[in-house]
Amino acid sequence: RVKFYTGVVSVQMFHTLLSFILSFWQPELTSLQPQEQLVLVLMKLRLGLLNDDLACRFRVSAKTVGTVFHAWLDILSCNLAKLIVWPSQRAVRRNRPCAFHDPVFRNVIGVLDCTEIFIQKPSYMLARSQTYSRYKHHNTVKVLITVSPSGAITFISRAWGGRVSDKELTLKSGLLNIVREGDVYLVDRGFRCQEMFAAKGATLLIPAFTKGKKQLSGAEVTLSRKLSRARIHVERAIRRLKVFRIFQTVLPISFVKKSGDGAMCTIDKALIVCAALTNLQLPLLKK
Structure with missing residues (x-):
């Protein structure tokens, strides 16, 4: 049941993680031992428990x-970020799963998607406006995620207000700084950023849509089906991330406040830790 309570795949992996952290850092002394402290932190992330609930459980x-x-x-976000690795084109091809063996996916490096997380309504009108998502009809933060063909999370942006467009989020995320010439990415129909990627020599594969047409050609229908089936895997990877129930709750405003310029807010750190723990699980797809 260690995976249910902590999101870590096994007891052995938990102790490996604990030993790694304690090899260079000692937590502040409390009535809780380091092992109990790590369990507490992971339970908050995995189960989305309130502090009062955890206080009662751990006395x-x-x-x-x-x-x-x-x-x-x-500490965890700084050190587990190393598990979120941007792969080389060669590495992606070498580990390409069967679902991506079709020639149309030959140069696909990853699948891009955005996801939103609910937050409390800010008290300031400007912040309220910047975080209101017309898609979710709620105040949210939005993040951009890249998933490799095998299902590993290879990039996760910082959280931005839910009102931000996919195009603006892509620019702000820094993703374009690591996109390479020849890269191909699968995206949804609503992800209209072709020009930005084309400027880097990269290509977006987008399912066809009937705007301005009466119907799609047979070739367009076939290609769109292939792309949609492949995109399912990024949705599965995001579901793995959102198994951490902290992202299913309405997060307090304190989670999105930054202590200064360039600083990461709590939600950014939590996303890194949970994405890293997700990457320690078995691949979604086999070679």
Whole structure:
């Protein structure tokens, strides 16, 4: 049941993670041992538990829960970010799963998608406007995710207000700085950023749509079906990420506040940690 409570695949993996962190960092002394502190942090991420709930379970104060959570999250996000790796074109081809053996996917490096996470309504009108998502009809933050053909998360942006467009988010995320000439990415119909990727020598594969046409040609229908089937895998990877129930809750405003320019907010750190833990699971697709 370790995976259910912590999101870590096994007890052995949990102890490996704990030993790795303790090899260079010692947490602040509390009534909780380091092992208990890590369990507390992972339970908050995996189960989305409130601090008061965790305080009762671990017999500490809610303030201690908050202190432990943020201290460990800082360390985990800094060090587990190394598990989110942008792959070389050669590595992607070498590990290409059967579902991507079709010639149309020959140069596909990844699948791009955006996902949104609910947040509380900000008190300031400007922030309220910047975070209101017309798609979700709620205040949200939005992140851009890239998933490799095998299902590994290879890029995750920082969170931006839910009102941001896919195009603006792509520009702000820094993704274009690592896109290479010859790269091909699968995207949904609504992801209209072809020009930005073309300027980098990259291509977006988009399912055809009937705008301005009475119907699609047979070739367009066949290609669109192939692309849609392949895109299902990025949706499965995002579902893996959202198994961490903290992303299914309505997050407090404190999670999206930054301490200064360039600083990461709590939601950014949580996304990195959970994406890294997701990458430690078995590949979604086999070679």
